[in-house]
Amino acid sequence: MSSATSYYASTLLVYLGVDIMACWSLNLQYGVAGIYNFAWVIFQAAGAYTAGVLTLGPASGNGGFQQYILGLRLPYPLPVLAAGVVAGVLALLVGLVTLRRLRTDYQAMVMLVISVIAVLVVENVIRLFNGPAGLSLIPQPLGSLPLTTLGYQWFYVVLTAATCTVIYVFVHRVTSSPLGRALRATRDNEDAAAALGKDVVRLRLFIFVFGGVIAGISGAVLVQFIGAWSPGSWAYVETLVVLTAIIVGGTGNNAGVMFGALLVPVAFNEATRFIPQFGRPGLVDALQWIIIGLLALIFLWFWPQGIIAERRRRFPERPRVVRSGEGT
Amino acid sequence: MSAEGLRREFGGVWAVTDATFTLRRGMITSLIGPNGAGKSTVVGIIGGAITPSAGRVICDGTDITRMPPHQRARIGLVRTYQLSSEFGKLTVLENLLVAAPGQRGEQIRTLIYGKRCWRRQEEGLLDRARFLLDRFAMSHQENEYAGNLSGGQKRLLEIMRALMCRPKLLLLDEPMAGVNPTLAQTIEGYLADLGREGLTMLLVEHELGLVERLSESVIVMAQGKVIATGSMPELRAHPEVLHAYLAG
Numbered sequence: 001m002s003s004a005t006s007y008y009a010s011t012l013l014v015y016l017g018v019d020i021m022a023c024w025s026l027n028l029q030y031g032v033a034g035i036y037n038f039a040w041v042i043f044q045a046a047g048a049y050t051a052g053v054l055t056l057g058p059a060s061g062n063g064g065f066q067q068y069i070l071g072l073r074l075p076y077p078l079p080v081l082a083a084g085v086v087a088g089v090l091a092l093l094v095g096l097v098t099l100r101r102l103r104t105d106y107q108a109m110v111m112l113v114i115s116v117i118a119v120l121v122v123e124n125v126i127r128l129f130n131g132p133a134g135l136s137l138i139p140q141p142l143g144s145l146p147l148t149t150l151g152y153q154w155f156y157v158v159l160t161a162a163t164c165t166v167i168y169v170f171v172h173r174v175t176s177s178p179l180g181r182a183l184r185a186t187r188d189n190e191d192a193a194a195a196l197g198k199d200v201v202r203l204r205l206f207i208f209v210f211g212g213v214i215a216g217i218s219g220a221v222l223v224q225f226i227g228a229w230s231p232g233s234w235a236y237v238e239t240l241v242v243l244t245a246i247i248v249g250g251t252g253n254n255a256g257v258m259f260g261a262l263l264v265p266v267a268f269n270e271a272t273r274f275i276p277q278f279g280r281p282g283l284v285d286a287l288q289w290i291i292i293g294l295l296a297l298i299f300l301w302f303w304p305q306g307i308i309a310e311r312r313r314r315f316p317e318r319p320r321v322v323r324s325g326e327g328t
Numbered sequence: 329m330s331a332e333g334l335r336r337e338f339g340g341v342w343a344v345t346d347a348t349f350t351l352r353r354g355m356i357t358s359l360i361g362p363n364g365a366g367k368s369t370v371v372g373i374i375g376g377a378i379t380p381s382a383g384r385v386i387c388d389g390t391d392i393t394r395m396p397p398h399q400r401a402r403i404g405l406v407r408t409y410q411l412s413s414e415f416g417k418l419t420v421l422e423n424l425l426v427a428a429p430g431q432r433g434e435q436i437r438t439l440i441y442g443k444r445c446w447r448r449q450e451e452g453l454l455d456r457a458r459f460l461l462d463r464f465a466m467s468h469q470e471n472e473y474a475g476n477l478s479g480g481q482k483r484l485l486e487i488m489r490a491l492m493c494r495p496k497l498l499l500l501d502e503p504m505a506g507v508n509p510t511l512a513q514t515i516e517g518y519l520a521d522l523g524r525e526g527l528t529m530l531l532v533e534h535e536l537g538l539v540e541r542l543s544e545s546v547i548v549m550a551q552g553k554v555i556a557t558g559s560m561p562e563l564r565a566h567p568e569v570l571h572a573y574l575a576g
Contacts, residue, residue, distance in 0.1 A: 173442050174438070174439065176443075177433045177434075177438045177442075177446060178426070178431045178432075178433030178438075179433055179434045179438050181418065181422055181426050182426055182431075184415065184417065184418060185415045185418060185423075188414075188415035188416050189413050189415055191397075191409075191413065192409065192413035192414075192415065193415075193426075194376075194396070194397040194398045194401075195375060195376075195397050195401055195406065195407050195413075196401055196406065196426070196490075196493055197398050197399075197402045197406075197427075197429050197493060198398055198426075198434075199398045200398070206436060252417075310417060312419060312471065312473070313418075313419060313422055314419075314471055315421060315454055318454060
């Protein structure tokens with residue numbers, strides 16, 4: 001493998017890792033708990049921004065050409081952990097507003113509005129977020145290691161894979177537990193779940209925050225790899241890409257959404273990048289978005305369970321208990 | 329449990345204008361009345377899904393009028409629905425397991441401790457769920473998605489699911505709606521058994537023969553009011569009840 005190919009492959013693998021975390025995050029909220037979180041990307045963006053400002057050092061550095069808050073230089077993995085915490089707190093605030101009183105369809109509308117407002121706020125509050133220019137020159141973690149550029153690329157692949165593994169352990173603990181079962185019950189019929197004693201708001205708030213934490217961490221992993229953060233890259237349509245990956249891969253299935261992450265944001269986006277430009281400028285990019293939208297619609301219509309459907313849970317046989325008069 | 333002066337208005341229309349009654353412990357009480365009498369609204373108010381415009385719901389001496397549905401279920405007040413309310417993408421067994429109260433595996437510490445904190449409790453719940461499946465002759469459907477069951481089987485599932493909550497009071501809103509006569513007979517048998525075991529139930533039902541066979545006490549509603557209470561033979565001689573049914 002030539003060094004250029006190796007560089008390209010390692011970059012794709014890091015993106016894949018970030019997208020897998022992103023899909024797990026939104027899948028917990030949408031696929032498992034049935035929350036239409038169209039504001040998902042703001043949690044990833046918040047995590048990315050946090051990791052950026054906790055890695056960049058003082059704003060006066062690099063000639064003071066960009067403005068941001070905090071400006072610390074914390075060692076790895078503190079910026080990543082802080083990214084998760086900040087995104088989780090933001091998710092808690094958004095969740096408290098949207099999940100307590102609104103019906104599911106209105107929740108979706110409010111989330112979408114929040115996502116649009118967030119980008120406008122970030123682009124216009126220059127002193128906090130540096131406006132549309134965003135942040136750049138974010139140092140890579142453990143950059144002082146004696147590695148070649150290519151060596152560092154593969155080191156970062158390992159770092160991303162390790163982060164994915166840790167996150168998977170927690171995601172699996174939720175989805176395979178009675179907690180995941182209760183969340184799926186609230187997704188299927190929230191009134192019936194409440195009538196059986198499930199605190200639907202508390203359950204949804206928890207998974208919303210937990211998904212937010214993972215989104216924040218995925219943003220941190222991405223921003224520390226590419227070294228830049230721009231609000232234009234975190235528009236609400238990015239949520240739709242992740243959502244499409246989940247729908248295609250298999251809603252509610254951790255393995256399915258991993259496959260979706262490979263197919264949609266990585267394979268599809270990469271494959272269509274090589275389409276030669278034609279028509280007016282920007283036409284090919286627009287077609288990419290159209291195809292992603294069509295992909296979601298086609299799957300929802302013809303294959304709603306996705307490529308790898310939600311797993312049917314079976315329980316081990318145990319010796320039958322024989323009791324009498326104990327129906328109640 | 330008692331309802332005191334329940335009233336409920338929907339956009340200027342009074343669905344319930346005066347509902348006062350008491351349910352006796354360990355007894356099946358039926359709530360009957362013509363369509364639009366306000367029966368389902370009363371069940372909704374008792375279950376917590378509907379907030380009354382006025383009046384109180386008292387359970388074991390506690391005013392639970394403003395208590396949300398999930399807290400009512402936790403004190404043992406469990407309901408089933410007129411329309412099937414299964415968790416369609418969960419299996420039959422999962423539908424039962426999810427209903428069990430006080431599950432350690434539903435707490436956030438599951439994230440930290442994993443299976444260790446809930447495995448043993450889950451085994452106990454599995455035994456209970458399978459016991460109920462055996463009792464209601466649904467064991468062969470254990471791994472079927474609840475959404476794939478027939479209408480009658482969904483009714484049975486709802487009753488089993490409610491029993492997993494270990495209810496003190498079971499509210500059954502038209503449990504025979506849309507069920508074929510054979511299965512309806514089976515469900516009736518199960519309800520009679522549960523009644524003999526001392527489970528308190530409030531049964532909303534249109535089929536008066538079934539009401540007579542199952543319940544010792546019957547509450548009659550018409551036009552949002554409780555118009556009579558008593559046994560079926562007593563109610564047959566009640567002029568207001570006759571008028572309500574004959575006049576529709």
